[in-house]
Amino acid sequence: MTDNDVDDRVARGSRNEETRQRNLALMLSSVHSRGSLSRAELTRHSGLNRSTVGFLVAELVELGLVLETEPSAERRVGRPSPVVIPSPDVVAIAINPDVTGLTAGVVGLGGDVRMRETILTPQIMTPEDAVLLTRDFVTRIAAELPDTTRVAGIGVAVPGLVDERTNSIAVAPYLGWRDEAFASMLEEELALPTWLSNDSTLGVIAETHYGAGVGCDNVMYLNGSTSGLGGGVISEGRLMRGAHGFGIELGHILLDRDGAVCPCGRTGCLETVVNVRRIWGAAGRGVIGLDELDALYSSGPGAAVEAELDIQADALAAGIASLACVFGSERVILGGHVGSLLEARGDRIRAEVERQSFGPLGRDLTIVRNGLRERMVHIGAAELAFGTLLNDPAHAPLFHVAELRVGVKR
Numbered sequence: 001m002t003d004n005d006v007d008d009r010v011a012r013g014s015r016n017e018e019t020r021q022r023n024l025a026l027m028l029s030s031v032h033s034r035g036s037l038s039r040a041e042l043t044r045h046s047g048l049n050r051s052t053v054g055f056l057v058a059e060l061v062e063l064g065l066v067l068e069t070e071p072s073a074e075r076r077v078g079r080p081s082p083v084v085i086p087s088p089d090v091v092a093i094a095i096n097p098d099v100t101g102l103t104a105g106v107v108g109l110g111g112d113v114r115m116r117e118t119i120l121t122p123q124i125m126t127p128e129d130a131v132l133l134t135r136d137f138v139t140r141i142a143a144e145l146p147d148t149t150r151v152a153g154i155g156v157a158v159p160g161l162v163d164e165r166t167n168s169i170a171v172a173p174y175l176g177w178r179d180e181a182f183a184s185m186l187e188e189e190l191a192l193p194t195w196l197s198n199d200s201t202l203g204v205i206a207e208t209h210y211g212a213g214v215g216c217d218n219v220m221y222l223n224g225s226t227s228g229l230g231g232g233v234i235s236e237g238r239l240m241r242g243a244h245g246f247g248i249e250l251g252h253i254l255l256d257r258d259g260a261v262c263p264c265g266r267t268g269c270l271e272t273v274v275n276v277r278r279i280w281g282a283a284g285r286g287v288i289g290l291d292e293l294d295a296l297y298s299s300g301p302g303a304a305v306e307a308e309l310d311i312q313a314d315a316l317a318a319g320i321a322s323l324a325c326v327f328g329s330e331r332v333i334l335g336g337h338v339g340s341l342l343e344a345r346g347d348r349i350r351a352e353v354e355r356q357s358f359g360p361l362g363r364d365l366t367i368v369r370n371g372l373r374e375r376m377v378h379i380g381a382a383e384l385a386f387g388t389l390l391n392d393p394a395h396a397p398l399f400h401v402a403e404l405r406v407g408v409k410r
């Protein structure tokens, strides 16, 4: 055998290994995004032959990432094919620090939100506070989850600009955080790999995988929270990240050159008008939770709130009409307080968008409320933590929950 033969075999071996990794990733990603698929469906989706799919599924079962179950009665038509589901033992931890508190959750492979809680903070939290709150949450859930549970890592939804190249927070204006290496802080405390992304970016990812954007390649997403109006865009099936890795900030387009000063430091941004705090002011109350808004709007909230809803509906419509000219989206998904605004003023918003849009760019646009509601940010954050696993199922590290119990520094 010559040196060339050896080189050939090494090259072929690494190509085979690459193909196997890619196919395993394809199988696991399909099961993860669809929740359950029969072997026959996996064969059809992947374009691979039946025996290859059989080997790949067996390997994923061996790795503890999926389970094979008997098909349910209604799926037993013809020759039954075993159904492949994500293993309930594989989870990610999702957290979202925000102005009023830290929301933390446990999300299973397949996007199933297992636990979710909000820890309210009396003052706006510092990054150090957020790390301690996360540590307390992880300690608590590590004691509650079954011993067989394995954790992929932590995904953090950040209400601000995240530099995904350095996994750090550039600025989170409402929290007052600037240049925080927040992922490293959490990794040091919890010994779990941690990823950060902008909360609205994660929202658009979650909605296109599991919510109101499924099957849609050109989606614009706007989310109103106590930290302003964020957004994200999927264009031709790809998430727009921009040159700086910060994604895009749809709430900070100019609405009124003579408008109010925005927390971003500029003047007259869309989010200075489309803003839940103005609703709180019009209602003459302090904080009103996002999940209370629907009930407030449908209960006859009084003239001041009704007038404010009209103002915000018109401003939002102007923003959507402008953005539709830029992105040529086919669907606009509204979450958080703008989802409630759509519920209360849907006809007005749709009519204004159509009136102000440039021809068919507005006419063919469907405007819908987000499908995942309060689960959205967590499903999105968990996607970050599952990313490495979905990309390389055989090699990505998973952490036994028992190790977390001892791994958390006291």
Ligand SMILES: [Zn+2]
Pocket (backbone or CB within 6 Å): 251, 252, 262, 263, 264, 265, 266, 267, 269, 271
């Ligand atoms: Zn702004």
